[in-house]
Amino acid sequence: MTTQDSFFDKVYEVVKLIPRGRVTSFGAIAKFLGSARSARMVGWAMNNSHFLSEEIPAHRVVNRNGLLSGKAHFGAPSEMQRRLEAEGIQIEDSCVQQFGKLFWDPNKELAL
DNA sequence: ACTTTGACTATAA
DNA sequence: GTTATAGCCAAAG
Numbered sequence: 001m002t003t004q005d006s007f008f009d010k011v012y013e014v015v016k017l018i019p020r021g022r023v024t025s026f027g028a029i030a031k032f033l034g035s036a037r038s039a040r041m042v043g044w045a046m047n048n049s050h051f052l053s054e055e056i057p058a059h060r061v062v063n064r065n066g067l068l069s070g071k072a073h074f075g076a077p078s079e080m081q082r083r084l085e086a087e088g089i090q091i092e093d094s095c096v097q098q099f100g101k102l103f104w105d106p107n108k109e110l111a112l
Numbered sequence: 113a114c115t116t117t118g119a120c121t122a123t124a125a
Numbered sequence: 126g127t128t129a130t131a132g133c134c135a136a137a138g
Contacts, residue, residue: 007135026120030134036121037133043119044136063120070119080119116138124130 007033011045012052014106018060021087022104023096025064032106047073059083066099 010033018024026039035041042061049056050073059080063069071080071094081091090097 030120035134038135039120040118040133041120041135044117046119048136058119061119064122068119073119114138117136118134120133122130122132125128 007035007038007041008045008048011042012049012054012056014110015046015049015056015058015061016054017106017110018057018104020057021089021102023060023062023066023084023089023099023102024104024106025062027064028103028105028107029061032110043070046070060087060104062096062099066096068094068096 011029014029014032026042027036029042030036030038033042046056046058046061047070049058058070059068059074061070068080068084068091071077074080081094084091084096089102096102
């Protein structure tokens with residue numbers, strides 16, 4: 001928490017809190033940050049996360065449909081899927097299987 | 113200060 | 126059921 005707690009920084013904080021083997025959606029993060037309709041900004045923050053020195057588990061953030069919408073932004077298109085599979089998440093056709101089961105909602109998990 | 117953008121989401125057809 | 130369109134808001138050019 002710095003003096004500048006900008007939207008991006010908040011996003012990074014939440015994303016880093018996503019448990020291994022779980023996934024969440026852009027909208028859920030945006031809502032948790034207070035701007036439910038700023039889902040696009042979350043994605044944009046993720047895009048910038050590659051420039052950070054910290055490792056942001058951006059692969060755990062997918063769109064509302066469980067689609068790996070950001071796979072194209074990784075070093076290799078298959079890297080995102082590979083990382084998720086490494087955590088025990090089944091991926092098929094770039095979609096997270098059992099998305100509803102693996103979904104991690106910060107509003108429920110953090111805002112207890 | 114204005115315009116463009118973007119890893120989304122909800123709604124309409 | 127799918128596909129197309131509009132709204133959305135914060136940062137970058």
